[in-house]
Amino acid sequence: MCLCCCFECLPNVPPFNLILHQFSHSLTPQQEETGEREAMASILVPNPIPSPTEDAQTIREAVQGLGTDEKVLIQVLGRRTASQRAEIARSYERLYNESLIDRLYSELSGDFGKAMVLWAMDPAARDAKLAHEALHKDGDRRPSVVVEVACASSPDHLMAVRKAYCSLFSSSIEEEIASCSAYEEPLKQFLVRLVSSYRYVGENVDDNLARSEAAELCDAIRKKQPLNDEVIRIISSRNKSQLKATFQHYKQDHGKSIDEDIEKHSSRKLSGVLKVAVWCLVSPEKHFAEVVRSSIQGFGTDEDSLTRAIVCRAETDMNKIKEEYKIRYKTTVTRDVIGDTSGDYKDILLTLVGNEVP
């Protein structure tokens, strides 16, 4: 039985309904309605919102019979938060005795199908699945995906991802990274530590420590040892506020910002991963803007990366990503998505990306 969990093998992932199970326990309806999260998320939930039962019925009508009404699916699922989607899925299963994800998977196909299924999943299970896929497939983007999952979201979300991973794949995520033959030391140690971290969440920062650790980082990077013991320790264990302060000191005390120094001094492979980690930890919008841009540039489109960036960030910081994109590339995410995609795939992406003057 192939457990690689690529979309082709999705039906074999046991047990299927766990993909809907809420591992993301931190997403309570109250938390979603308030706070900075709302401001940075791009999805547009209608007001008033239909009940989960009504939504489930609407979806049912859209998938029953010949063909599928993709527009309806996009309208409903594309405009609901994770906990709302979980409610809808529970209602759907209760009413029609089948899992919503199963149904979506069997009805939809291609890039649109992949995007919808990923979007409909519980966020922690989704990240676990993406990490698993990255660890078992060929291609250069593998370390990045693991780093994204480990660094670009809250510590509680990462713990939920680790639990989901154990449930879905009968193995811990750190176990699989550590035994993955594609990674060499010290990259492997770095990834394991990143994914095992459970960072403190808080604002208090030790300024002296930030200064001294900035000096250690600078020393290691300029001596072309970007992943030595001390770098790994600092990057994988300090809390995000502390790291922000450390990186500020890096620029103030040593003349260049840390990402510039990494690019200048290290080997391509290691520097790529360290830079992704640094960005994902303190300014994920920079990294994901780059992911979107690289996915549409050049020949063809890297749909998997584009889908991943948009689906994973629509509920977190898509608005910030759009701003960053404008500054950096002098164009908008919307315009580039329109230029490079079509049909229902384009529609779901634009729905998730949200309003923007193209």
Next chain:
Amino acid sequence: MADEYQSLTKAFSGLGGLGVDETAMVSTVAKWRKQPEKRAQFRRNFPGFFTDKGIIEKCEDDYIIQLKTEFSRFKNIMVLWAMHPWERDARWAHHVLHKAHPSTIILEIACTRSSEELLGARKAYQALFHHSLEEDVAYHVKENYRNLLVGLVSSYRYEGPRVDEEVAKSEAKVLGHAVKSGGSAKLLENNEVMRILTTRSKLHLRAVFKYYKQMHEKLIEEDLSHEVCLQEAVKCLDSPPKYFSQVIDISFKKDADKRAKDALTRVIVSRSDVDMEEIREAYQQQYGAKLEDMIAKNTHGHYKDALLSLVGQ
């Protein structure tokens, strides 16, 4: 007559053993009311006092400190018992991180708690100390086993039943090879050894250790006797009851130091609700005596009663 003095000496932990016999002390106070010469005689014969130029029997400063420790064993066990297990683990970890040789307690917590309990301890640690546990371990531990401890403390091991026997066999080979080729110090730098011990599930590790014994005709902990940290980690991962019964037995020894004696409280309190029956069995198997009997023999007073209640029948 001599009996009276001896039993009071014993009550003050003067003849060894942990804790103090509060009841015996109080009844002697009642019996000896208005008899200061009895108290003087007690002081003259008690090992914690000495006669200074014959004027008075002075109490040794060291003894006062020691007595304080013995009196507070009951207090400590009660406070620890009342605490939430996660807070207990967090406080123990924080306490030892700021002293030398922190490995033992952190090893215990990292290896003998379930994945959820270890996560809980990490959450409690953050709430109490505003740093993450792995952050402090990575920063404060300077010894060569630092990376091993960070890895152990950060793990969230798979706890399901799946074990790949072929992988377990090959990892047993890898461990055997590592043991033979490197010296003990090298083992801590061996990435494969670290990987296997810090990421594999406990069921998987027990299979690995079983195959190790089959292949090399020795228990893996025997081959790790030069590197105590690794040896203890392996013992904790393989069989917590066996490991804890060893820790308990060391605390009863005559030459046990403060840390070894404090371990008795720690083990009994933290395992009382978890695997105390298995610890009792393991103790009986290894030392041919009942744990309850040894506790009754080596401890005093309310401390003894608390221990026996936690150990159960």
